[in-house]
Amino acid sequence: MLDLLEKYTPNLLDYSDEFVKSISETLQMLFLSGTYSFIVGLFLGTLLVVTRKGNILENRAVHRILDGVVNLFRSIPFVILITALIPLTKLIVGTFIGVKGTIFPLVVGCTPFFIRQVDMALSDIDNGLIEAAQSMGLSPLGIIFRVYLKESIPALARSTTITTISLLGLTAMGGAVGGGGLGSFVIRYGHNRFYQDITYVSVIVILIFVTIIQFIGNIIIKKTSH
């Protein structure tokens, strides 16, 4: 086994410690920025839906501003966004490099995407259900939690899966501009030194992550769809 690895992935073995560290950094970035983006995105996505014209908390100003901000951030390419955010990142977390410095830009880059996903998921809820809930005397907050969010769990699970996978892509890009993780690992060795084995093994690792995320997502969707 070791012979085989030595034969095909000589460079990886030389940098195996760094490789393991990179994987753990990628997972840290994915987990932390994913959690923040999920919470913030779910909140703002819901706000975007309920403030829309004709919905339970219709509010033109809030809806318009939120909608505009989401569109603005969605249209900035991530590599540029991360650079543009440097002063703000430094202000908030103290540094703009490494895992720590990447999480904030990742959240800013990922959340607008997730907000749109939440928007789509919640907008699919039949207006009749909202009407029925109102006729039962539910408060707006009750309708949000017990109808909008509860009834769209399968759709939200689907959105979360898609968003997590695209966030994994963003973490690699974060690596390119001073962050850690597999992205920066591959750029340093696979790209700059042309150690191709490092590139290919990293691709396989990412592929495994994507497969696992999709698998978990599918299980949740299946369990919650009736």
Place this chain on the structure above:
Amino acid sequence: MIQLIDVSKTFISDNVSVHAVKDVNLTIDQSEIFGVIGFSGAGKSTLVRCINLLERPTKGQVLIDGVDLLQLKERDLRLHRQKIGMIFQQFNLLASRTVFENVAFPLKHRGISKDKIKEKVLSLLDLVGISDKLCSYPSQLSGGQKQRVAIARALASDPSILLCDEATSALDPQTTKSILKLLKDVNRKLGITIVIITHEMSVIKEICHRVAVMENGNVVELNDVISTFSNPQASITKDFINSTSTLSRIDELIQEKSDIVKLNQGERIWRLDFYGSETKEPIIAYISNKYNISPSIIFANVEVVSDTVLGSIIVLVTVSDQIEKDVIQYLNDKQIKVEVIKYA
């Protein structure tokens, strides 16, 4: 008791205002089954939504047992809404929850104990006859079963009023009958006031005590169901009633110049409308004996509305002008309306 006083609802979109409901005045009594009929766009769905303020009227008062809902604060309004159940054409069940959870839905988060909720839900499911589907999800139910669950859910907070918005319009005729029967039972057992919105006269005929006919946002006719059927005033009401019987075929036949209505010299086509007590007398036999005429029946339609017989027959008869006058006089005395549809 529901009182709508001068209720109007105007929708404004893109600077065009649509008057969905115009100055409607209605009083619906406790324990009554009240129907509102109209073609789509007549404003009936908007009107029924004005009762629980899903649509806030632009003008007017909505009094439920004397309380003006429009004067209430959000919170109090929600409490009042719990006493007004509502069911819908599309059932609006929560797809991610079982039948049990759907019915328990309005009872949760109200400080009611789990055991109490369970007891209540089971008794409601028993009432609507669907106890065996407790753990099914809505997607596993038929339309009729879904509506039963929706009815159970609407009754969960012991409402005094049940609003039905086209509740049977998505169901086949057989299922419609069974749902209407259930609503009738619910009305009888619980004394609940039921307001039914529909575009089908057969629904009104089946269970309503009184009916309001709506056209272009106005209530154009309001009466008890028997009077409405036996003596419709507005032309739209007549249209609705015609839609429930085969008699309107006669007009088409005359227009098509069908052989069935081709008349020889001295022949006439009459339409006789009768209802109530006279129906047991052998009127046709009597007039044929007395006036020596032999009416032949082309069409007939007899209905039972709220235990009253309501019928119309169309006959072809050979008769002279003088005798025709006498016969019509005689029939009118017997409270039978005669209309000469065609004569040769």
